[in-house]
Amino acid sequence: MNEAQDPLxxxxxxxxxxxxxxxxxxxxxxxxxxxxxxxxxLGTRDLAEDLTQDVFIQLHGKLRAIESNKxxxxxxxxxxxxRAIDQLRRRSRVPMTSLEDEQQFFSAESDAxxxxxxxxxxxxxxxxxxxxxxxxxxxxxxxxPVDIARTLDMSINTVKSHLKRxxxxxxxxxxxxxxxxxxxxxx
Amino acid sequence: xxxxxxxRVSAALRPVAPREGFSQKLLARVMAEQPVRPKPRRLFxxxxxxxxWWLTASLAACLVLAVGVQQxxxxxxxRQSGLEARREVVEALRxxxxxxxxxxxxxxxxxxxxxDEKSGV
Numbered sequence: 593m594n595e596a597q598d599p600l601x602x603x604x605x606x607x608x609x610x611x612x613x614x615x616x617x618x619x620x621x622x623x624x625x626x627x628x629x630x631x632x633x634l635g636t637r638d639l640a641e642d643l644t645q646d647v648f649i650q651l652h653g654k655l656r657a658i659e660s661n662k663x664x665x666x667x668x669x670x671x672x673x674x675r676a677i678d679q680l681r682r683r684s685r686v687p688m689t690s691l692e693d694e695q696q697f698f699s700a701e702s703d704a705x706x707x708x709x710x711x712x713x714x715x716x717x718x719x720x721x722x723x724x725x726x727x728x729x730x731x732x733x734x735x736x737p738v739d740i741a742r743t744l745d746m747s748i749n750t751v752k753s754h755l756k757r758x759x760x761x762x763x764x765x766x767x768x769x770x771x772x773x774x775x776x777x778x779x
Numbered sequence: 780x781x782x783x784x785x786x787r788v789s790a791a792l793r794p795v796a797p798r799e800g801f802s803q804k805l806l807a808r809v810m811a812e813q814p815v816r817p818k819p820r821r822l823f824x825x826x827x828x829x830x831x832w833w834l835t836a837s838l839a840a841c842l843v844l845a846v847g848v849q850q851x852x853x854x855x856x857x858r859q860s861g862l863e864a865r866r867e868v869v870e871a872l873r874x875x876x877x878x879x880x881x882x883x884x885x886x887x888x889x890x891x892x893x894x895d896e897k898s899g900v
Contacts (some may be wrong), residue, residue, distance in 0.1 A: 616806050623805060628794035637798060644797070645805055649812045698791055709791050731785070732792040763784055 600661035608655050615655075619648055622665060625733065626672050631697065632716060632728050633676035643679070647671050669733060670743045673725040677744075680721040711765040719758060722746065726754040 600621055606614035626647060631640035647668060651658075658664045698709045716724055722744060729740045737751045744751070 612810055615809065619806055619809055620802065623802060624794045624796060627797045627801070628792075631795065632792070641797065641801055641805075644801075645808055648805060648809045652809055652812050698793075698795065705787070708787055712788060712791050727788075728792065731789045732794060734789070759781060759784060759788075762788060763781070766784060766787075 598661045600664075604655075604658060604661055604664060608658075615652070618661070618664065621661075622668050623648070625665075626668050628732060629669065629672050629728055630676060632732065633673065633721070633724060634679060635717070639679070643672060643675060647675065666739070666743065669729065669735075673729065673744060677721040677725055680724075708766065711762065715758065715761055715765065718761075723754040723758060726751050727758045730755055 600618060603614040603617045607618055623644060627640055627644045630643040630647075631637060634640050634643060650671060651664075651668065654667070658667060697713060716727065719727065725744055726740055729735045729743060730737070735743065737748050737755070740751045741748045
């Protein structure tokens with residue numbers, strides 16, 4: 593069975609031929625995802641905006657090598673994640689977002705528990721840069737372990753082990769959170 | 780339990796919108812950037828002519844210098860060995876002359892003593 597044609601594939605062809613409107617459409621289609629990945633990797637909006645900008649500028653020069661919109665998404669995520677990991681490795685301590693950025697870190701549309709969001713942010717801050725990228729690619733970008741391994745150039749076993757450890761930590765924190773709630777609201 | 784946590788994490792990690800005005804700024808920056816495609820630079824292409832000329836001239840100069848130095852050294856070696864040979868020949872002649880002188884003196888002494896003996900008898 594052939595996969596359904598992605599309407600953005602056509603825009604990619606036009607963008608390669610120099611059509612600016614088509615390129616603008618592609619940028620708009622991917623910027624939210626790339627910005628979120630950069631923000632949750634780097635922790636601050638300023639750094640995330642700089643990285644997003646750099647990645648899309650780099651894309652402009654690489655358009656001829658991009659074969660489809662799916663490939664474009666893969667390329668953007670790969671470059672963003674790897675550049676963020678490099679930046680984090682160069683920094684000794686990873687400052688996660690300041691309190692004023694808290695509302696920007698999670699989507700306003702998200703109905704997730706604020707306490708869970710705080711734990712999740714704490715977890716992201718504690719993870720090593722590659723483990724953080726794995727978690728984000730899995731749960732933000734909805735990639736399977738094979739695609740994550742390809743994106744980050746690591747083995748599937750490493751990806752699975754990062755995911756397992758992150759989920760275990762999250763589970764422990766969630767259980768602790770529920771116990772605390774039970775204590776706060778006794779029957 | 781795991782699935783529940785996974786779905787909650789996924790819900791919490793939905794992509795967020797960037798700050799107001801970022802999209803316009805991003806598009807403007809991306810549009811302003813022209814893909815820079817470096818031209819293939821051949822050694823003797825139009826732009827690379829001065830470089831190629833200097834490179835060739837330097838190589839030729841180095842070659843001439845190397846040949847000159849080589850020849851000079853060879854001549855020095857030949858001259859040195861010639862002088863050495865001449866010194867050896869002079870030394871050999873000097874020794875031969877000394878030997879001849881000694882022989883001459885010996886023969887002369889012997890003939891004088893023979894003549895004295897004959898006249899004394």
